[in-house]
Amino acid sequence: MTFEQRVFASLTVVAIFLVILSLIRRGKLREEFSWLWLLTGAALLLLVYIDGLLAGLTRLIGAVAPTTTLFIFGIVFLMFLSMHLAIRLSRVSNDLKNLTQAFSLHLSETSRQAHGAPSPDDNRSTQSADGRKQE
């Protein structure tokens, strides 16, 4: 890897670290979501500074050029990140649905109590299926 490539990769990693730390500091990113980005930056640094690691990986996966290896790992990383976010989004959507349901049920209950209405169990009809009143 040439000197220019190393400098460019190092600056990229430093930029990633600074942006992540800034986002966490400003409360825009939770620490639990930052680990993947920080790990990626660290992996990039290892590839840049450990001689032969990128070449070894390239041989291992059967690629021809080291840049291909970087692209492949980049794509795998993005796929992993998308899946991670989809899982988180599913969980959050589910939590939001449950919260909305609980809110609606609570609102219905308090509204009924505020209007002095009896509980639904007391309010049950005493008519039979054919509509006749059962005394």
Place this chain on the structure above:
Amino acid sequence: MNRYIIIPAHNEGATIRAVVSQVVGRFGAQVVVVDDGSADRTGGEAGAAGALVIRHPYNLGYGAALQTGYKHALAHGASAVMQMDGDGQHLPDSIEEAFGRVESGECDICVSSRFLHADGYDQGLAKRLGTAFFRVAIRLLCGLRVSDPTSGMKCLSRAVLAVFAHDFFPWDYPDANVTVLTQRLGFRIAEIPAKMKPTPVGRGMHRGVLKIVYYVFRVCLSMVVASLQSPRQFKNGAPQ
């Protein structure tokens, strides 16, 4: 017996009052309308007709609205729940029989089938093909023969409610997929004849080619997943 009739409704202001009026004060059941974020007077009309109204602040989907009703019924000690649509398609004739079958322990889920009724039910070609497809799919996946795999009118026992109140329950289309899962969990499913009206033109849930394709894909995927789930995951009524 502690009976509930759950009616999920989204923008059914034109029909909900008549639907509620048909069932309120009958069957010894509390009528609950879950207004799923309607933009019209659905909630007000339902309340005026005598139903207990639970309002979602925004639209969550047909399945989620049903589930809100299940959760309410469970919390109030329901012994059985009848669910029906708010668009006026479902008629109340079969409700007493459905409650009776579930409460007597004859079955856990009693489905009101429009195709078993002597008057029959007229569907367009696309819906007929869809119904036939889901009949075959359910038969192949869990060995159950049903005449009306997409009926939204069914009566559920308390044990079924306890399972349906959990997170796996589909928010959007709880149809044939739920039938496969309940059969797999060992619940007994029965069908009774029911007279139903055709869905009013332009009021069905499945409108537009893309929505229908997505619906079929979604339900098929959910059916396959349901057929792969182990009943042990649902010990004590909840997915573990």
